[in-house]
Amino acid sequence: MFENLSERLSRTLKNISGRGRLTDDNIKDTLREVRMALLEADVALPVVRDFVKRVKERAVGTEVSKSLTPGQEFIKIVQAELEAVMGESNEDLNLSCQPPAVILMAGLQGAGKTTSVGKLGKLLKERQKKKVLVVSADVYRPAAIKQLETLASDIGIDFFPSSADQKPVDIAKAALEHGKLKFYDVVIVDTAGRLHVDEEMMGEIKDVHQIINPVETLFVVDAMTGQDAANTAKAFDEALPLTGVILTKVDGDARGGAALSVRHLTGKPIKFLGVGEKTDALEPFHPDRVASRILGMGDVLSLIEDLERNVDKEKAEQLAKKFKEKKGFDLEDFRGQLQQMKNMGGMMGMLDKLPGMSQLPENVKDQVDDKMFVQMEAIINSMTPGERQRPDIIKGSRKKRIAMGSGTQVQDVNRLLKQFTQMQKMMKKMQKGGMKNMMRNMKGMMPGGGMFPGR
The missing domain is CATH 1.20.120.140 (SRP54, nucleotide-binding domain)
Known part of the structure; x- marks a missing residue:
C-alpha cells in the first residue's frame, strides 16, 4: 500500500x-x-x-x-x-438515529461494492454488535443478488431476498419495512453499478435515496483508478448527498493518488479502506496513521488493534503457561503461530505497519513470502499428532509421506524442520534468559539469517 x-x-x-x-x-x-x-x-x-x-x-x-x-x-x-x-481524523459512521439506520451503497461497476456491503456488515456485527440486514437492489447485473446472499450467509448476517423482476425502489422500500418490523439496527442497501456515470442510473439511485432516506450514503470506489476515483466521486456527489467514501483494492495500489485526492476534490471523508479480498479486510480510515505509513514511519496503532482483534488470547495464555512450566515448544504450537500470523494479514501485512520497513532492501522483501507460510502450514497438517509433538521421529519414509500429503517436496519438509529447530532453540533461550536473549536470537530468524532462506 x-x-x-x-x-x-x-x-x-x-x-x-x-x-x-x-x-x-x-x-x-x-x-x-x-x-x-x-x-x-x-x-x-x-x-x-x-x-x-x-x-x-x-x-x-x-x-x-x-x-x-x-x-x-x-x-x-x-x-x-x-x-x-x-481529513485529519477518522470519521465514523453516523448511526445515531431511530433504528434501523439505513446505509446506501453507490458506485461504478467493478469497484467492489457488493463485497464492501458484506465486509461492512461483518464489521458492524462483530465490532459494534449491531443486528444487520443486507439487501441487493441491483436488478441488472446477473447473479448480483445471489452473490450478496452467499456473502451474507458466509459472514453470518441476514439477507433480505429480492429478484431481478422487481423495481429497485420497491426492493429498498420492502427491506426497510422488514428492518423496522424485525428490529434491525442497520439495513445496508446495495445498488446497481454502471460502467460509467449516466443519467438513467443517477435518476434511479436518487429515487431509491428519496424513498429510504439513508443516514449514510457511501460511495465505493477503486483506489487503483487514482485521481479518476476522486473525479467520479465528485460526479456522484453532485447527484447524491454523499456522506463518505469507501476506497477499495488499496492493497493493490502502490501509488496512493486516490487516498490523497478524494477529500480535497469532493469535501467528503474517506471512511473505510478495503485492504484485501477477505471479508474482514476493511479498515476504518485514519488519516494520521496513513500519513505515517506514507512517510515510512509505520502504523503501530493499527498493528496493536490487529493483535487485539486477531490473536487468540486463550491459545496465547496456553503457550505462556507452557513456557512458564518449561515445557517444550512443538510443531502444534508452531502451526498455531502461523495461523495467528495469517489472521493478521500475513507477514507482509504486519511488516507494512512497522516503522522503517519501507527502507528494507527489495531482495529481503522478496524473501518474506506469505505463500511460504501457507506451504509450512500444509506440511504440518500432513503430520500425525505424534509427529507434531515429537518432530525428532520424522525420518526418511515419514518425510516422503508428509511431502506427498502436502503436495510438496522432501526438501521443503527438511527446510521446515530446520526452521522449526531454530525457533525451538530460540524459545529455550528465551525461557532461560528472557527478552535480552530473545532479541539476540531474533537475528537468526530475520531475512537472510535462516528463517527466510534465499531461493
Whole structure:
C-alpha cells in the first residue's frame, strides 16, 4: 500500500532531515521532489499545488522546536499537511438515529461494492454488535443478488431476498419495512453499478435515496483508478448527498493518488479502506496513521488493534503457561503461530505497519513470502499428532509421506524442520534468559539469517 509514494518521499525527506538549518534553496529543492512524487502517485494537480503551497508557507521562517532539528521540523510539517489533505481524523459512521439506520451503497461497476456491503456488515456485527440486514437492489447485473446472499450467509448476517423482476425502489422500500418490523439496527442497501456515470442510473439511485432516506450514503470506489476515483466521486456527489467514501483494492495500489485526492476534490471523508479480498479486510480510515505509513514511519496503532482483534488470547495464555512450566515448544504450537500470523494479514501485512520497513532492501522483501507460510502450514497438517509433538521421529519414509500429503517436496519438509529447530532453540533461550536473549536470537530468524532462506 502506497509503496511507490512512500519510497520516493522517504528518500526525498531523508536528504533534508539532517540539515542544520532550512534555507529557501533547500526547501525549494525538496518541495520540487515532493511535488514530483505526488504527481507520479497520480494525485490530482489542484491537490498537489495546494499541498506544496501550504507546506512552503509553514516551512519558510518556521519556529523550530528545541527537541527537533530544522529538517525534522520540515518532515513534521509535511506529515501534518498530509493528514490535513486526507481529513485529519477518522470519521465514523453516523448511526445515531431511530433504528434501523439505513446505509446506501453507490458506485461504478467493478469497484467492489457488493463485497464492501458484506465486509461492512461483518464489521458492524462483530465490532459494534449491531443486528444487520443486507439487501441487493441491483436488478441488472446477473447473479448480483445471489452473490450478496452467499456473502451474507458466509459472514453470518441476514439477507433480505429480492429478484431481478422487481423495481429497485420497491426492493429498498420492502427491506426497510422488514428492518423496522424485525428490529434491525442497520439495513445496508446495495445498488446497481454502471460502467460509467449516466443519467438513467443517477435518476434511479436518487429515487431509491428519496424513498429510504439513508443516514449514510457511501460511495465505493477503486483506489487503483487514482485521481479518476476522486473525479467520479465528485460526479456522484453532485447527484447524491454523499456522506463518505469507501476506497477499495488499496492493497493493490502502490501509488496512493486516490487516498490523497478524494477529500480535497469532493469535501467528503474517506471512511473505510478495503485492504484485501477477505471479508474482514476493511479498515476504518485514519488519516494520521496513513500519513505515517506514507512517510515510512509505520502504523503501530493499527498493528496493536490487529493483535487485539486477531490473536487468540486463550491459545496465547496456553503457550505462556507452557513456557512458564518449561515445557517444550512443538510443531502444534508452531502451526498455531502461523495461523495467528495469517489472521493478521500475513507477514507482509504486519511488516507494512512497522516503522522503517519501507527502507528494507527489495531482495529481503522478496524473501518474506506469505505463500511460504501457507506451504509450512500444509506440511504440518500432513503430520500425525505424534509427529507434531515429537518432530525428532520424522525420518526418511515419514518425510516422503508428509511431502506427498502436502503436495510438496522432501526438501521443503527438511527446510521446515530446520526452521522449526531454530525457533525451538530460540524459545529455550528465551525461557532461560528472557527478552535480552530473545532479541539476540531474533537475528537468526530475520531475512537472510535462516528463517527466510534465499531461493
